Structures are given as C-alpha cells and as structure tokens.
Amino acid sequence: MCGENSSSLTPGFFVLNGVPGLEAAHAWIALPFCFMYVTAVLGNCGLIHLIGHEEALHRPMYYFLALLSFTDVTLCTTTVPNMLCILWFNLKEIDFNACLAQMFFVHMLTGMESGVLMLMALDRYVAICYPLRYSTILTNPVIAKAGLATFLRGVLLILPFAFLTKRLPYCRGNSIPHTYCDHMSVAKVSCGNFKVNAIYGLLAALLIGGFDMFCITVSYTMILRAVVSLSSAEARQKAFGTCTSHICAIVITYVPALFTIFTHRFGGQNIPHHVHILIANLYLMLPPTLNPIVYGVKTKQIREGVIKLFFKEKDVLVTK
Numbered sequence: 001m002c003g004e005n006s007s008s009l010t011p012g013f014f015v016l017n018g019v020p021g022l023e024a025a026h027a028w029i030a031l032p033f034c035f036m037y038v039t040a041v042l043g044n045c046g047l048i049h050l051i052g053h054e055e056a057l058h059r060p061m062y063y064f065l066a067l068l069s070f071t072d073v074t075l076c077t078t079t080v081p082n083m084l085c086i087l088w089f090n091l092k093e094i095d096f097n098a099c100l101a102q103m104f105f106v107h108m109l110t111g112m113e114s115g116v117l118m119l120m121a122l123d124r125y126v127a128i129c130y131p132l133r134y135s136t137i138l139t140n141p142v143i144a145k146a147g148l149a150t151f152l153r154g155v156l157l158i159l160p161f162a163f164l165t166k167r168l169p170y171c172r173g174n175s176i177p178h179t180y181c182d183h184m185s186v187a188k189v190s191c192g193n194f195k196v197n198a199i200y201g202l203l204a205a206l207l208i209g210g211f212d213m214f215c216i217t218v219s220y221t222m223i224l225r226a227v228v229s230l231s232s233a234e235a236r237q238k239a240f241g242t243c244t245s246h247i248c249a250i251v252i253t254y255v256p257a258l259f260t261i262f263t264h265r266f267g268g269q270n271i272p273h274h275v276h277i278l279i280a281n282l283y284l285m286l287p288p289t290l291n292p293i294v295y296g297v298k299t300k301q302i303r304e305g306v307i308k309l310f311f312k313e314k315d316v317l318v319t320k
Helices: 023-053 060-089 096-129 131-137 140-166 183-187 195-228 233-241 244-270 273-298 300-319
Strands: 013-016 093-095
Touching: 013 096, 023 060, 023 273, 023 300, 060 096, 060 140, 060 273, 093 096, 096 131, 096 140, 096 183, 096 195, 096 244, 096 273, 140 183, 140 195, 183 195, 195 233, 195 244, 244 273, 273 300
Parallel strands: none
Antiparallel strands: 013 093
C-alpha cells in the first residue's frame, strides 16, 4: 500500500485527538486555555490600541512591542478556538489542506515572534549604547523594513513544511495525537520516509531560533558591557531597568520552546505524551498571555498611558 502513488494516499481530513490519555479531563483542560486566550486577546489588542493612540508611545521600542502583540494574538487565534472545539465539543476533524495551513501559520508566527524579540534586543542595544543616535538609526522606514524582513524570513523558511508534508503518503490512518497540526506530529502519521522533514525542521529551527538567540546574546553582552562602564549606580540601574520587560519576554518565550525541542529530540521516550502536548500548547499560549501583563507592570510609560486613556474615556462618557 505504501508503494502506491502518494496522491492516492492523501486523506481528505485528519482527526486531532486532543490530549491522549487525558480524554476524561478534556473539558477541564480547556478551561485554563480558554481563560488564557481571552486574557491574551484583550491584553494584546488593548496594548496595540494604546500604542496607536498615545503619542508618547510612538517610539521604536513600542512599535516593536505592537508588532509582537499582533504576532502573539494571531498565533494563539490559529490554534486555541479549534482546540476548544476539540476539547469541549469533540469536533476533531480538520480538512487536510486546513491542517497544512494551520501548520504553516503556527510555525511561521512562532518564527516571527522570535524574530521580533531579536529586533527588540537590537533596539535596546542601540538605545543604551548609542543613545544620541537612537532616533536617527531606528527611523520608521528602518523599523518597517526590519518587520517586513522578519515576516518574509518566516514565510520563506516555513513554506517548505507544507510541501514536504503534503508529498508524504498517509497509509497508517489519519489520526494525530495532538490539539493542533504540528509539523512533525503530522509527518509521523505518514507511512513514508519523513527524514527530510525532520532534517529540514531542525535546520529551520537553527536558522530562525538559533540565529535570533545568537543576536540576542550578543546584544545583551554589549549592553552589559556598556551598563557596567557607567559611573553612576543610578544610571546603571535606570539603563538596565529598560531591559527587564524584554528579558522577561525572552524567558517566557524561549524556556518552553527549548523544553519542547530538547524533549522531542533527546528525551521524548521518558516523558508521557500528554505532557508533551500540554507543554506544546503552553509554548504557544504563555507568551501571548503574559507579555502584555509583564510590559504593563514593568513599563512606566505603558502604565501611565493606560491611566491616561482610562480617564480620557471616563471624561468622554461623563460629557455625554
């Protein structure tokens, strides 16, 4: 059967089984993810609205933050609504092409999220190491080109995932033990040789995540050297204080990502499959949920903007 033409072995749809081994708890598992999704949508959309309307936030750092928020809310929207339908309503079927599309957007947007974090690290590097040239280096056209380059990088490197997965024959059935269409989870359902998928997936992860982490590490090494060289302790604290929100965002994003990658590659047999699935979902949900909270708590300008916007809306309601 596996020797037949692969086009005749392409299923019309896949069945996403949710969290295998925890089927009885699906309804309860969905509750925290639903709460996180609502929090992520409200928080990120509110942040984008605030940055767009507050003149004081029209600066490179906040433009990159708005791009990160847009990426985050789009990322969780590609997976969570469908996941909730699986866990709450047992609607497990997904069209084959829709599965490939979801797979593309999940991986492209996670790559773009990583890229935006890298751009934000470069922004902090320029702001701290070249403060007098900050506004001339990071102009609006430069920011737009950097964002576009990050988007195109994700599209060009992730698009082969769909073609590599579509060429595989699926003669072992169409059941995927996951809540969304992940590249390797789909490829492993195939009865064909998916070694090329595995190698290219690792290569894409290195070209995107590896490159971004290298740039972030170099940026913060240079920032640390610049901060340490400052004569005043207050100046050092103020300079490094502008980076704390971004460092939190990096930790929130990369720790679950690295856990997922390394356990899949090196220690998957020792960890229950449902743990892999839950961590993979947290990897997609934690950054969109926590980033607006972190930036709202840690960034003085955003806190002031929220208060200002709140009282402005209140005054408008009173005058009406």
